[in-house]
Amino acid sequence: MPNRRVALVSDASHPFGVATAKRLAHDGMTVVLNGPPGPREQAVAALALVLQAEGHDALVTVNDMKDTAAVTSLCDDIVTKYGRIDLHVHTHNRIDRGAVASMPHGLVRDSLHFHAKTAFLCTQVIGQRMAAQGEGCIVYVGSIHGDKPTGSAFSYALAQGALQMLCKEAALELGRSGVRVNLIAMGPVEGDDMRFQSDISDIYLDYQYKVPSATLGTAEDVAEAVAWATSDGARYLNGAIIRLDGGFALHYMDHKMKR
Amino acid sequence: MSLRGKVALVTGAGTGIGRGVSIELARQGALVAINHFDRAEDAHTTLKMVHEANSDGLIVQADVAEPDQVKAMVEQVGERYGRIDILVNNAATQPNLGLMDYDDASYDRVISVNLLGYLNCIQAVVPVMKAQKQGRIVCMSSVHAKRPTDFDAVYAMSKGGIKMLVRESAIELAQYGITVNMIEPGAVQVGRKSGNPRPIVPPDQVTAESRRRGARKFPLGRIGIPSDIGHIVCFLASDEAEFITGAAIRADGGSMLL
Numbered sequence: 001m002p003n004r005r006v007a008l009v010s011d012a013s014h015p016f017g018v019a020t021a022k023r024l025a026h027d028g029m030t031v032v033l034n035g036p037p038g039p040r041e042q043a044v045a046a047l048a049l050v051l052q053a054e055g056h057d058a059l060v061t062v063n064d065m066k067d068t069a070a071v072t073s074l075c076d077d078i079v080t081k082y083g084r085i086d087l088h089v090h091t092h093n094r095i096d097r098g099a100v101a102s103m104p105h106g107l108v109r110d111s112l113h114f115h116a117k118t119a120f121l122c123t124q125v126i127g128q129r130m131a132a133q134g135e136g137c138i139v140y141v142g143s144i145h146g147d148k149p150t151g152s153a154f155s156y157a158l159a160q161g162a163l164q165m166l167c168k169e170a171a172l173e174l175g176r177s178g179v180r181v182n183l184i185a186m187g188p189v190e191g192d193d194m195r196f197q198s199d200i201s202d203i204y205l206d207y208q209y210k211v212p213s214a215t216l217g218t219a220e221d222v223a224e225a226v227a228w229a230t231s232d233g234a235r236y237l238n239g240a241i242i243r244l245d246g247g248f249a250l251h252y253m254d255h256k257m258k259r
Numbered sequence: 260m261s262l263r264g265k266v267a268l269v270t271g272a273g274t275g276i277g278r279g280v281s282i283e284l285a286r287q288g289a290l291v292a293i294n295h296f297d298r299a300e301d302a303h304t305t306l307k308m309v310h311e312a313n314s315d316g317l318i319v320q321a322d323v324a325e326p327d328q329v330k331a332m333v334e335q336v337g338e339r340y341g342r343i344d345i346l347v348n349n350a351a352t353q354p355n356l357g358l359m360d361y362d363d364a365s366y367d368r369v370i371s372v373n374l375l376g377y378l379n380c381i382q383a384v385v386p387v388m389k390a391q392k393q394g395r396i397v398c399m400s401s402v403h404a405k406r407p408t409d410f411d412a413v414y415a416m417s418k419g420g421i422k423m424l425v426r427e428s429a430i431e432l433a434q435y436g437i438t439v440n441m442i443e444p445g446a447v448q449v450g451r452k453s454g455n456p457r458p459i460v461p462p463d464q465v466t467a468e469s470r471r472r473g474a475r476k477f478p479l480g481r482i483g484i485p486s487d488i489g490h491i492v493c494f495l496a497s498d499e500a501e502f503i504t505g506a507a508i509r510a511d512g513g514s515m516l517l
Contacts, residue, residue: 100378112374116370120361124359148426161421165412169412173358200430
C-alpha cells in the first residue's frame with residue numbers, strides 16, 4: 001500500500017534537506033521541496049527532477065518564509081494540491097560567523113530570523129494545519145550548538161538555543177492535538193572545522209578524533225534520524241532534543257582521543 | 260563579600276527583579292545605574308531605595324532594543340562614575356501570548372528586547388570592561404530556558420537564546436577578565452500580572468499550612484522574591500566568584516524538580 005504522507009522540507013538546497021528529501025521519497029512519501037529564492041533554486045529543481053525520474057512525487061516551491069503571510073501562502077498551496085501536510089522538516093541551516101563583541105546588530109537579527117523565526121512561523125502555520133488534521137510531525141534539524149558554544153558563530157548558537165525552546169513549547173501545545181515535535185541536534189560533519197574555525201575554542205581541532213568512533217556524521221545520518229523520529233515507531237517521542245553526534249559533545253578536555 | 264566602590268548598570272531596574280537586584284547591590288556598597296524604558300516613577304522609587312541602602316545611583320532611560328540608546332546610556336554612566344564593573348542584563352518583556360497567538364510584530368519585539376537587548380548591552384559595555392581589564396556580566400535567564408512555559412512561547416525562545424549568548428560571551432570575553440553568568444529564576448513575586456497561576460506566599464507569611472500547600476509546587480514552600488535573586492547577583496559580581504563563568508544558577512525554590 002503506497003505511503004500517502006506529504007512531507008515539506010523547508011530548505012531542500014541544504015545537504016541535510018537533500019538527504020532527508022531523498023530518504024522520505026524513497027519511503028514512499030510525497031515530498032515538497034522548498035528552496036529559498038536565489039541561486040540555490042536550481043539545485044532544488046534538479047533534485048525534484050531526479051526524484052520524479054525515479055517515480056516519486058515531488059513538488060518544488062520557492063518561499064523565503066519571511067513572515068506569516070509567506071508561510072501561510074506556502075501551506076495553502078500544499079493543502080490545495082495534496083489536501084494535507086503530515087511532516088514538516090525544518091532544515092534551514094546557515095553558519096554566520098561573528099563575535100559577540102563586534103557582530104553588527106543587523107546580521108545577528110538576520111541570522112536569528114533565518115533559523116528561529118522561520119521555524120517559529122512554520123510551527124504556527126503548519127502546526128495549526130496538522131492540529132486540525134489531528135496528526136502530524138515536526139522535526140527541526142538543529143545543532144549541538146544549542147548547548148555547546150562555537151567560539152566563532154555566536155548568532156548561530158543563539159538561534160539554536162531558541163530553537164530548542166520552540167521545540168519544547170510546540171511539543172506541549174501541539175502534542176494535545178496529536179502532533180509530535182522533536183529536534184535533532186546534529187553534531188560534526190565534514191567541513192565543520194573550517195565553518196567553525198575559531199581563535200578562542202579548539203572544539204573543532206582534530207575534531208574527528210573527539211568522536212569516540214573517530215568518524216564524522218553525514219547528511220544521511222540526519223535523514224535516518226528524521227525518518228525514525230517521524231515514523232509510527234517513534235509515536236511516544238515528543239519534545240525531545242536528540243543529540244546526534246556520535247558522542248562528540250561528551251568530550252571534556254581532549255584526552256584519550258582515538259587516533 | 261563587598262562591592263564597595265564598584266559601579267553596576269542594571270537594566271529594567273524600575274520594578275521587580277531589577278529593583279531587588281539594585282537594592283542588594285547598593286547594600287553591598289555598589290553604585291547603581293538604574294535603567295528603565297517607560298517607568299520613570301518606578302525608577303525614582305528604586306533610586307530612593309538605593310539611597311536608603313546608603314549608596315548612590317542614577318537613572319538612565321533607554322530602550323535596550325535600540326543599540327544607539329544603549330550606547331548613549333553606557334556613556335552616561337561612564338561620565339558620572341568613570342567606569343562600569345558590573346552589568347546586570349535584566350530588562351525583558353513577557354506578553355504572555357501562546358504559541359498560536361503571537362504575530363510578527365509581537366514576536367519581533369520579544370526577541371528584540373529580551374535577546375538582542377542583552378546583546379546590545381554586552382556590546383556597549385565590553386570596550387569599557389576591556390579597558391579596565393575586568394568586568395562582571397550577569398544575565399537574567401529563567402527556568403524557561405530549559406522548561407517550556409506553556410503560556411509564552413517566544414519568551415521561552417528568548418531565554419533559550421540567552422543561555423547560548425551567555426556561554427558564547429563567556430568563552431569569548433574571558434581573555435579580557437570578564438566573566439559572564441546567568442541566573443535562572445523560577446516564579447518570583449514582582450507585583451505584576453503573570454500568566455502562570457501559582458501560590459503566592461510572601462516569606463513573612465509562610466505558615467505550616469501554606470508551606471504544605473505551596474510545597475506541591477515549591478519544595479521550599481514559597482514563591483521567590485526579588486532579593487533572592489539580588490543576593491546571587493552580588494555573589495557573581497564579587498571577587499570571590501572570579502573562577503565562575505558561563506555558569507547558570509537556578510533559583511526556584513526547587514520548583515523545577517517537581
